[in-house]
Amino acid sequence: MTIIAPSILAADFSKLGQEIADIEKAGADWIHVDVMDGHFVPNLSFGPAVISSVRNATALAFDVHLMISQPERYIADYAAAGADRITVHLEACTHLHRTLHQIKDLGLPAGVAINPATPISLLEPVLEDVDLVLIMTVNPGFGGQSFIPYSLEKLRELRQRLTARGLSGVHVQVDGGINASTASLVRQAGANVLVAGSYVFGNESPSAAISSLR
Numbered sequence: 001m002t003i004i005a006p007s008i009l010a011a012d013f014s015k016l017g018q019e020i021a022d023i024e025k026a027g028a029d030w031i032h033v034d035v036m037d038g039h040f041v042p043n044l045s046f047g048p049a050v051i052s053s054v055r056n057a058t059a060l061a062f063d064v065h066l067m068i069s070q071p072e073r074y075i076a077d078y079a080a081a082g083a084d085r086i087t088v089h090l091e092a093c094t095h096l097h098r099t100l101h102q103i104k105d106l107g108l109p110a111g112v113a114i115n116p117a118t119p120i121s122l123l124e125p126v127l128e129d130v131d132l133v134l135i136m137t138v139n140p141g142f143g144g145q146s147f148i149p150y151s152l153e154k155l156r157e158l159r160q161r162l163t164a165r166g167l168s169g170v171h172v173q174v175d176g177g178i179n180a181s182t183a184s185l186v187r188q189a190g191a192n193v194l195v196a197g198s199y200v201f202g203n204e205s206p207s208a209a210i211s212s213l214r
Protein backbone atom coordinates (compact mmCIF):
# COMPACT_ATOMS: atom_id res chain seq x y z
CA MET A 1 0.00 0.00 0.00
CA THR A 2 1.30 3.46 -0.89
CA ILE A 3 1.61 5.95 1.96
CA ILE A 4 0.90 9.57 1.04
CA ALA A 5 2.66 12.22 3.12
CA PRO A 6 1.73 15.79 2.11
CA SER A 7 4.49 18.29 2.90
CA ILE A 8 3.25 21.22 4.96
CA LEU A 9 6.01 23.32 3.43
CA ALA A 10 3.39 24.12 0.76
CA ALA A 11 0.61 24.89 3.27
CA ASP A 12 -0.63 28.35 4.27
CA PHE A 13 1.37 28.99 7.46
CA SER A 14 -1.12 31.62 8.64
CA LYS A 15 -3.60 28.78 9.32
CA LEU A 16 -1.29 25.81 9.62
CA GLY A 17 -3.36 23.87 12.17
CA GLN A 18 -6.45 24.10 9.96
CA GLU A 19 -4.46 23.13 6.86
CA ILE A 20 -3.21 20.01 8.65
CA ALA A 21 -6.71 19.06 9.85
CA ASP A 22 -8.03 19.57 6.31
CA ILE A 23 -5.32 17.44 4.72
CA GLU A 24 -6.12 14.62 7.14
CA LYS A 25 -9.76 14.77 6.02
CA ALA A 26 -8.57 14.77 2.40
CA GLY A 27 -7.00 11.32 2.93
CA ALA A 28 -3.36 11.93 3.91
CA ASP A 29 -1.60 9.08 5.75
CA TRP A 30 1.31 10.97 7.34
CA ILE A 31 2.09 14.68 7.70
CA HIS A 32 5.54 15.45 6.25
CA VAL A 33 7.28 18.19 8.20
CA ASP A 34 10.24 19.85 6.44
CA VAL A 35 12.72 21.50 8.78
CA MET A 36 15.33 23.74 7.11
CA ASP A 37 18.17 25.61 8.77
CA GLY A 38 19.51 28.00 6.12
CA HIS A 39 22.86 26.17 6.35
CA PHE A 40 22.48 22.59 5.15
CA VAL A 41 19.91 23.92 2.67
CA PRO A 42 19.56 27.49 1.37
CA ASN A 43 16.18 28.11 2.98
CA LEU A 44 14.59 28.39 6.43
CA SER A 45 11.26 26.90 7.47
CA PHE A 46 10.33 26.39 11.14
CA GLY A 47 11.49 24.76 14.34
CA PRO A 48 10.13 22.69 17.21
CA ALA A 49 7.95 25.47 18.69
CA VAL A 50 5.84 25.62 15.54
CA ILE A 51 5.61 21.83 15.38
CA SER A 52 4.41 21.48 18.96
CA SER A 53 1.85 24.26 18.44
CA VAL A 54 0.13 22.31 15.63
CA ARG A 55 0.71 18.80 16.97
CA ASN A 56 -2.85 18.44 18.22
CA ALA A 57 -4.40 19.44 14.90
CA THR A 58 -4.30 15.80 13.75
CA ALA A 59 -3.95 12.24 14.94
CA LEU A 60 -1.77 11.43 11.92
CA ALA A 61 1.94 10.74 12.36
CA PHE A 62 4.35 13.66 12.02
CA ASP A 63 7.11 12.53 9.66
CA VAL A 64 9.87 15.00 10.43
CA HIS A 65 12.56 15.53 7.77
CA LEU A 66 15.51 17.39 9.22
CA MET A 67 17.36 19.29 6.50
CA ILE A 68 19.79 20.68 9.07
CA SER A 69 23.52 20.41 9.74
CA GLN A 70 24.57 18.27 12.71
CA PRO A 71 21.00 17.15 13.46
CA GLU A 72 22.15 15.28 16.58
CA ARG A 73 22.02 18.65 18.39
CA TYR A 74 18.24 18.92 17.98
CA ILE A 75 16.79 15.41 17.78
CA ALA A 76 15.56 15.39 21.38
CA ASP A 77 13.84 18.75 20.79
CA TYR A 78 11.96 17.49 17.75
CA ALA A 79 10.95 14.30 19.56
CA ALA A 80 9.63 16.39 22.46
CA ALA A 81 7.75 18.64 20.00
CA GLY A 82 5.76 15.64 18.75
CA ALA A 83 7.72 14.00 15.93
CA ASP A 84 6.56 10.41 15.38
CA ARG A 85 9.48 9.56 13.10
CA ILE A 86 12.65 11.47 12.29
CA THR A 87 14.76 11.41 9.14
CA VAL A 88 18.25 12.91 8.95
CA HIS A 89 20.49 13.52 5.96
CA LEU A 90 23.51 11.30 5.44
CA GLU A 91 25.37 14.38 4.15
CA ALA A 92 24.59 16.37 7.33
CA CYS A 93 25.82 13.85 9.90
CA THR A 94 29.41 13.41 11.04
CA HIS A 95 28.51 10.14 12.79
CA LEU A 96 25.47 8.87 10.91
CA HIS A 97 25.21 5.51 12.68
CA ARG A 98 25.32 7.19 16.09
CA THR A 99 22.67 9.74 15.09
CA LEU A 100 20.31 7.06 13.78
CA HIS A 101 20.63 5.21 17.08
CA GLN A 102 20.03 8.44 18.97
CA ILE A 103 16.62 8.59 17.23
CA LYS A 104 15.89 4.91 17.92
CA ASP A 105 16.90 5.27 21.55
CA LEU A 106 14.10 7.85 21.89
CA GLY A 107 11.69 5.15 20.72
CA LEU A 108 11.15 6.61 17.23
CA PRO A 109 11.63 5.05 13.80
CA ALA A 110 14.79 6.45 12.21
CA GLY A 111 15.13 7.45 8.58
CA VAL A 112 18.10 8.40 6.43
CA ALA A 113 17.81 10.79 3.47
CA ILE A 114 20.19 11.29 0.54
CA ASN A 115 20.51 14.16 -1.91
CA PRO A 116 20.19 13.60 -5.67
CA ALA A 117 23.99 13.52 -6.18
CA THR A 118 24.65 11.02 -3.36
CA PRO A 119 25.01 7.38 -4.48
CA ILE A 120 22.93 4.56 -2.98
CA SER A 121 26.09 2.60 -2.17
CA LEU A 122 26.87 5.00 0.71
CA LEU A 123 23.75 3.74 2.50
CA GLU A 124 24.97 0.14 2.68
CA PRO A 125 26.52 0.38 6.17
CA VAL A 126 23.29 1.63 7.76
CA LEU A 127 20.52 -0.22 5.91
CA GLU A 128 19.98 -2.53 8.89
CA ASP A 129 19.65 0.48 11.22
CA VAL A 130 16.85 2.33 9.49
CA ASP A 131 13.10 2.10 9.16
CA LEU A 132 13.00 4.42 6.12
CA VAL A 133 15.25 5.63 3.31
CA LEU A 134 14.35 8.96 1.69
CA ILE A 135 15.60 9.41 -1.85
CA MET A 136 15.43 13.14 -2.56
CA THR A 137 14.04 13.56 -6.07
CA VAL A 138 14.97 17.27 -6.13
CA ASN A 139 17.78 19.15 -4.43
CA PRO A 140 16.43 19.89 -0.96
CA GLY A 141 15.50 23.42 0.07
CA PHE A 142 12.47 24.47 -1.92
CA GLY A 143 9.06 23.20 -2.96
CA GLY A 144 7.82 23.37 -6.52
CA GLN A 145 10.94 22.05 -8.29
CA SER A 146 11.01 19.52 -11.14
CA PHE A 147 11.56 15.82 -10.49
CA ILE A 148 15.09 14.58 -11.36
CA PRO A 149 14.67 11.52 -13.65
CA TYR A 150 17.92 9.79 -12.54
CA SER A 151 16.14 9.24 -9.19
CA LEU A 152 14.34 6.28 -10.79
CA GLU A 153 17.62 4.38 -11.24
CA LYS A 154 18.50 5.07 -7.62
CA LEU A 155 15.13 3.77 -6.47
CA ARG A 156 15.53 0.55 -8.44
CA GLU A 157 19.02 0.04 -7.06
CA LEU A 158 17.85 0.66 -3.49
CA ARG A 159 14.96 -1.79 -3.83
CA GLN A 160 17.32 -4.44 -5.19
CA ARG A 161 19.76 -3.96 -2.31
CA LEU A 162 16.98 -4.03 0.30
CA THR A 163 15.52 -7.21 -1.18
CA ALA A 164 18.94 -8.87 -1.37
CA ARG A 165 19.50 -8.09 2.32
CA GLY A 166 16.04 -9.32 3.40
CA LEU A 167 15.02 -5.77 4.33
CA SER A 168 11.89 -5.38 2.25
CA GLY A 169 10.07 -3.86 5.26
CA VAL A 170 12.16 -0.69 5.08
CA HIS A 171 10.07 2.20 3.73
CA VAL A 172 11.34 3.81 0.54
CA GLN A 173 10.28 7.46 0.45
CA VAL A 174 10.55 10.05 -2.32
CA ASP A 175 10.32 13.82 -1.96
CA GLY A 176 10.29 16.53 -4.60
CA GLY A 177 8.39 17.07 -7.83
CA ILE A 178 5.85 14.35 -7.09
CA ASN A 179 2.58 14.59 -9.03
CA ALA A 180 0.24 12.07 -10.68
CA SER A 181 2.74 11.32 -13.49
CA THR A 182 5.91 11.03 -11.43
CA ALA A 183 4.02 9.12 -8.71
CA SER A 184 3.34 6.30 -11.09
CA LEU A 185 7.02 6.16 -12.14
CA VAL A 186 8.40 6.17 -8.58
CA ARG A 187 5.92 3.54 -7.41
CA GLN A 188 6.99 1.25 -10.27
CA ALA A 189 10.65 1.87 -9.35
CA GLY A 190 10.08 0.81 -5.74
CA ALA A 191 8.91 3.80 -3.67
CA ASN A 192 6.11 3.19 -1.18
CA VAL A 193 5.99 6.56 0.65
CA LEU A 194 5.29 9.62 -1.50
CA VAL A 195 5.84 13.15 -0.21
CA ALA A 196 4.05 15.84 -2.18
CA GLY A 197 3.79 19.52 -1.34
CA SER A 198 2.69 21.86 -4.11
CA TYR A 199 0.78 19.16 -5.99
CA VAL A 200 -1.48 18.49 -3.00
CA PHE A 201 -1.76 21.88 -1.31
CA GLY A 202 -1.89 23.77 -4.62
CA ASN A 203 -4.68 21.58 -5.98
CA GLU A 204 -8.30 22.74 -6.08
CA SER A 205 -9.16 19.35 -4.61
CA PRO A 206 -6.45 18.03 -2.27
CA SER A 207 -8.44 14.83 -1.84
CA ALA A 208 -8.47 14.20 -5.62
CA ALA A 209 -4.75 14.97 -5.73
CA ILE A 210 -4.05 12.45 -2.96
CA SER A 211 -6.17 9.79 -4.69
CA SER A 212 -4.31 10.38 -7.94
CA LEU A 213 -0.98 9.68 -6.21
CA ARG A 214 -2.06 6.23 -4.94
Ligand SMILES: O=C(CO)[C@H](O)[C@H](O)COP(=O)(O)O
Nearest residue numbers: 007140141143144177197198
Ligand atom coordinates in the same frame (compact mmCIF):
# COMPACT_ATOMS: atom_id res chain seq x y z
O1 LIG B 1 11.72 18.60 1.11
C1 LIG B 1 11.27 19.42 0.35
C2 LIG B 1 12.15 20.47 -0.19
O2 LIG B 1 13.40 20.29 0.32
C3 LIG B 1 9.82 19.39 -0.02
O3 LIG B 1 9.14 18.45 0.78
C4 LIG B 1 9.67 18.97 -1.44
O4 LIG B 1 10.36 19.80 -2.28
C5 LIG B 1 8.21 18.85 -1.77
O5 LIG B 1 7.79 19.90 -2.51
P1 LIG B 1 7.08 19.71 -3.90
O6 LIG B 1 6.16 18.55 -3.78
O7 LIG B 1 6.38 21.01 -4.08
O8 LIG B 1 8.17 19.46 -4.91
